[in-house]
Amino acid sequence: MADTQPKPLTSAAIAPEHHIAPQGTPLWLYITGGIVALISLALMGIVLLSGRSGANTVTFSASTEEATMAIAAAPIASPSPVLKAVEHANMGDLVEARILRGHTMPVRALALSPDGQLLVSGGGDGLIRLWEASTGVALRALEGHGSGVTALALSADGQILASGGVDEVVRIWDIATRTEIRTITGFEAAITALALTANGDMVIIADKSGRLQIWDTTTGELLHAVDAEQGAIISLVLSPDETLIASAGDDGTIRLWDTLTAEPVRILQGHSRTPSQLAFSPDSTILAAGGVDRIIYLWDMTSGQLLTTLNGHQAAITGLNFTSDGDLLLSTDESGAMYIWQPSAETPLLRTIENDVTPILSFTASLDGARLATANQDTTISIWEVASTTTP
Incomplete structure (x- = not known):
């Protein structure tokens, strides 16, 4: 039986008689998840293609797993809003890949x-568990906290882990050796x-x-x-450029602090209730905040003004999390629903994305937003992944 499944497209060509834009007009070629879009910047027209080919083929590198894009004859460096609209229109659904x-x-x-490969979880049982996120395989449990684990942080390279708990202790772990390398004590209340920081040194x-408090981990x-x-x-939360700390009380x-001096920079006021979730945009210019009032506030870090x-x-x-380009914001709530903004x-x-089974207590996402993890009230963890769509 012939294989009728759509194949990912990594190349395309247009015969001169089929051009959709006047000669000399910049034309964008966009590939994502098997969808090819031709966009005329002059006509602002979009044509979706599937499987077109010709003798004068131009080939582009395109990873279908990461839904990366390829652009041809584009005189500007950054993707246009039109390209982003195509990407979002064809973005695959989030599916619960494993529990x-x-x-x-x-x-x-x-x-x-x-990179979305390593997941770390901390529970009320006092255990820290390491998981292979792509398979759901449990790698190891780290023991040391005498009671519930309430906070975790991974360095950008995934090599250093910090954990804190009800026992008023912060532990620093080496992920490669799965060993505790430092214990920080002297706190007056639960962490x-x-x-x-990116390299895990603070x-x-x-x-x-x-x-x-700010500590040198080395x-x-x-x-x-x-x-x-x-x-x-x-x-x-620490801003990606590591110049600001935002704390919600x-x-x-919300108070902003200088990372190097711990001096106060600004106070953000306007939330009707405690903003329990914070997230910086990748360029550190916007702070998202949300909590029990069910509203997400977006703050401008330059002016301190509420944007929207x-x-x-x-x-x-x-939970709140920006995607790596800062264009999308992902959020979760206690009803079990996830929102893409x-x-x-x-x-x-x-x-x-509705989830009627159990409330979501915590949420995290990979840098590209293609893999998410939610901690559920029933003690389970759900791994969510983007299922790319294709055009037959």
């Missing part, structure tokens, strides 16, 4: 390596949030007492300690 079981109490913290720690030296003066710190404020709000969540927000669009909400 991980192993924790005996709900998972409160997740960390996924930037609530952690962030690591860890930022927040606890329920409202203190913010020497074990305390570099800075400040009273954030915002009640218990619920969440914190139970007084409803995103409405649509039906329950408290439990394009904040710059006239209608920002692109898609809602």
Whole structure:
């Protein structure tokens, strides 16, 4: 029987008589997930093709797994909004690829390596579990915390892990050897949030007492300690350029801190309830914040002004994550739903993925947004992956 399944397209050619734009007009060729789009920048027209070929073929490198793009005859460096519209229109659905079981109490913290290969989970059972995200295979359990693990952070290279818990201890782990390399103590309350610099040489720690501390992980030296003066710190995040720390307190404020000096930079006010989730855009210019008021706030880091709000969540927000190009924002809430937003669009909400089985407690995503992990109330972890669509 003949194979009728659509094949990924990695090359295309256009005969002169079939050009859709006047001669000399820049023409874009766009390949993603098996879809080929020809876009005339003059006519702003889009033609979707499948399987066209010809003698004068131009071949492009295109990874169908990562849905990367190829562009021909494009005189500008960055993708146009038209190209992004095509990509989002043909973006595959998020599917629950696998369910991980192993924790005996709900998972409160997740960390996924930037390449999406290593998943780390921390549960109320006091265990830290390492998983191969692509297969769901359990790699190892790290023991040491005497009670529930409440915060995790992975370095950008995936080699250093920081963990904190109800036991008021922060532990630094070497992922390659699966060993604890440093223990940081002396806190006055449970650890609530952690962030690591890209190379793992500094860890930022927040606890329920409202203190913010910065430690050198290689020497074990305390570099800075400040009273954030915002009640218990619920969440914190380090900007990708590592110049700013954002902390959210139970007084409803978000405070920005200089990473090198721990000096206060700005206070962001306007949330009606505590913003328990924070995420920086990849270029560090926008901070997204959300929490129990079910609203996502987008803040401009240069001016400190509120840019806009995103409405649509039906329950408290439990996770926020920008994709690597900063164009999409992913969010989860306690109802178990996941939302995909394009904040710059006239209608920002692109898609809602319902999950009626169990509430989502925590959420993380790979750098490209192609793999997500959610921690569920029933102690399981769900791995979600983008299923690319193709045109027959």
